[in-house]
Amino acid sequence: MSFVITTPLYYVNDKPHLGSVYTTIICDTISRYKRLVGENVIFITGVDEHGLKIQRTATEKGIEPKTHCDEIAAIFNINWKNWSISFDKFIRTSSKDHEIVVKEFFERVKDSDDIYMGVQKGWYCVGCEEFKDNPENSPTYKCPIHQKNLEWKNEENLFFRLSKYQQEIEKLVNTPSFIEPIERKNEIKNFVSRGLKDFSISRTNVSWGIPVPGYENHTFYVWFDALLGYVSALNSNETDKSLERLNNLGWPADIHLIGKDILRFHAVYWPAMLISAGMRVPQKIIGHGFLTREGQKMGKSLGNVLDPDLLLTKYGNDPVRWYLIKDISLGNDGDFQDKRFVDIINNDLANTIGNLLNRSTSMSRKWFNNKVPAIDKEFNQKSLASLANIATENFINHFEAYKIDLAADEILKLAINTNLYLNDKQPWKLIKEESNITVVKDIIYCVLESTRIIGLLLLPILPELSKKIDSQLGLIYKDEIPWKKQLKWGILQQGSTLPKPIPIINKLEYE
Numbered sequence: 027m028s029f030v031i032t033t034p035l036y037y038v039n040d041k042p043h044l045g046s047v048y049t050t051i052i053c054d055t056i057s058r059y060k061r062l063v064g065e066n067v068i069f070i071t072g073v074d075e076h077g078l079k080i081q082r083t084a085t086e087k088g089i090e091p092k093t094h095c096d097e098i099a100a101i102f103n104i105n106w107k108n109w110s111i112s113f114d115k116f117i118r119t120s121s122k123d124h125e126i127v128v129k130e131f132f133e134r135v136k137d138s139d140d141i142y143m144g145v146q147k148g149w150y151c152v153g154c155e156e157f158k159d160n161p162e163n164s165p166t167y168k169c170p171i172h173q174k175n176l177e178w179k180n181e182e183n184l185f186f187r188l189s190k191y192q193q194e195i196e197k198l199v200n201t202p203s204f205i206e207p208i209e210r211k212n213e214i215k216n217f218v219s220r221g222l223k224d225f226s227i228s229r230t231n232v233s234w235g236i237p238v239p240g241y242e243n244h245t246f247y248v249w250f251d252a253l254l255g256y257v258s259a260l261n262s263n264e265t266d267k268s269l270e271r272l273n274n275l276g277w278p279a280d281i282h283l284i285g286k287d288i289l290r291f292h293a294v295y296w297p298a299m300l301i302s303a304g305m306r307v308p309q310k311i312i313g314h315g316f317l318t319r320e321g322q323k324m325g326k327s328l329g330n331v332l333d334p335d336l337l338l339t340k341y342g343n344d345p346v347r348w349y350l351i352k353d354i355s356l357g358n359d360g361d362f363q364d365k366r367f368v369d370i371i372n373n374d375l376a377n378t379i380g381n382l383l384n385r386s387t388s389m390s391r392k393w394f395n396n397k398v399p400a401i402d403k404e405f406n407q408k409s410l411a412s413l414a415n416i417a418t419e420n421f422i423n424h425f426e427a428y429k430i431d432l433a434a435d436e437i438l439k440l441a442i443n444t445n446l447y448l449n450d451k452q453p454w455k456l457i458k459e460e461s462n463i464t465v466v467k468d469i470i471y472c473v474l475e476s477t478r479i480i481g482l483l484l485l486p487i488l489p490e491l492s493k494k495i496d497s498q499l500g501l502i503y504k505d506e507i508p509w510k511k512q513l514k515w516g517i518l519q520q521g522s523t524l525p526k527p528i529p530i531i532n533k534l535e536y537e
């Protein structure tokens with residue numbers, strides 16, 4: 027059994043923006059967690075390359091669409107490596123492998139009698155690659171997302187009989203936990219209850235697309251093609267591409283993590299297409315919110331677009347991950363604020379977690395000859411052990427429910443409690459009396475052990491910081507031993523040597 031998680035296949039109109047980085051980081055964190063608890067994870071990302079918008083962008087640049095796509099796809103690939111994203115598959119929808127899948131899928135849908143020729147009339151947004159429902163409500167005929175004029179289309183297209191699947195889709199979207207969070211689920215339930223309309227799956231004026239077999243001049247509508255990328259990613263290395271074999275390769279996906287703007291495609295159109303082709307539907311769709319900046323929508327015209335590359339160069343991977351994971355509740359909208367970012371990183375990572383590691387290891391080095399103290403008896407200080415156990419349990423429960431902001435919060439709470447414990451016990455006073463040595467050893471051991479667990483809990487969220495904490499405690503983490511086993515209290519080896527101190531996280535300056 028595999029655990030399959032996907033980001034959207036990003037549109038190659040431009041290099042990754044902060045929203046794509048956000049989605050991908052969340053998928054990365056979930057993938058890392060699932061691997062740690064022993065799942066065979068297949069983390070799929072990639073790029074969606076076809077369609078009118080890309081064709082036009084390439085024309086404006088005076089290059090072939092394929093050349094444009096090669097460039098941007100390479101940028102995405104490098105970007106995810108720079109962000110240490112642990113993806114397993116990177117699919118490009120312009121690949122030959124993908125085309126084979128799209129064509130077989132189309133034949134299956136056709137065999138279900140779900141394809142017919144019709145006339146598509148309506149107002150179209152090229153930016154969204156989508157017909158808009160009620161443009162008459164808008165006096166300007168503009169796309170509410172792109173603020174660009176809609177284009178009137180009147181052409182012969184192939185249609186998919188979505189209306190035939192009304193009942194099945196209604197049942198599906200009402201299935202508990204199929205769509206999360208609840209607000210997203212309600213939006214889709216409302217949309218479906220208004221009645222599903224057939225939608226066109228081919229275009230006759232777009233040359234940059236996969237040709238529809240048997241229909242001259244028709245290429246597949248970009249969404250019909252792109253959604254299938256999740257499937258073709260799974261069998262990209264197989265010689266036999268037949269859809270029949272997909273169940274053995276991990277289909278259906280466990281999670282499609284997407285932005286809320288493309289929920290309809292994933293929670294309605296896509297499952298209906300799959301049912302029509304005799305394939306299983308995904309287990310879960312999580313629709314996350316939008317990111318704003320200092321309370322404002324980001325946009326080129328506003329000139330306030332936050333470049334994720336600059337964030338990465340300036341602050342590094344872990345601080346950005348921590349902010350996006352911990353400060354935004356998955357599913358809700360989030361706001362990126364520079365001051366808040368600096369404050370959170372300094373408070374949580376530098377002052378709380380970093381400082382805890384500094385204090386505990388430096389006391390241990392100083393008083394116990396650069397070693398973890400060896401404690402004589404069973405530990406007397408049970409209180410910290412039970413706090414760590416509770417934090418671990420809560421962390422796992424939150425992660426299993428994809429409440430990863432709450433999981434991150436558990437780590438922080440444990441770090442705060444461990445600092446408080448240290449302040450309360452004041453070992454720096456106790457050490458002055460020779461007779462207190464047993465107690466001090468015990469306190470320091472417990473604080474170091476709690477710090478080790480904090481580092482270990484950070485592993486799926488902030489892999490770099492987690493490794494730094496582990497190395498400062500003497501490299502205790504073992505890849506070959508199950509992660510959950512290593513979360514048990516008492517694994518830190520007594521009397522083991524502590525390495526030379528190295529600062530693990532720098533404080534940020536607010537400019």
Ligand SMILES: [Zn+2]
Binds near residue numbers: 152153154170171173
């Ligand atoms: Zn639009």
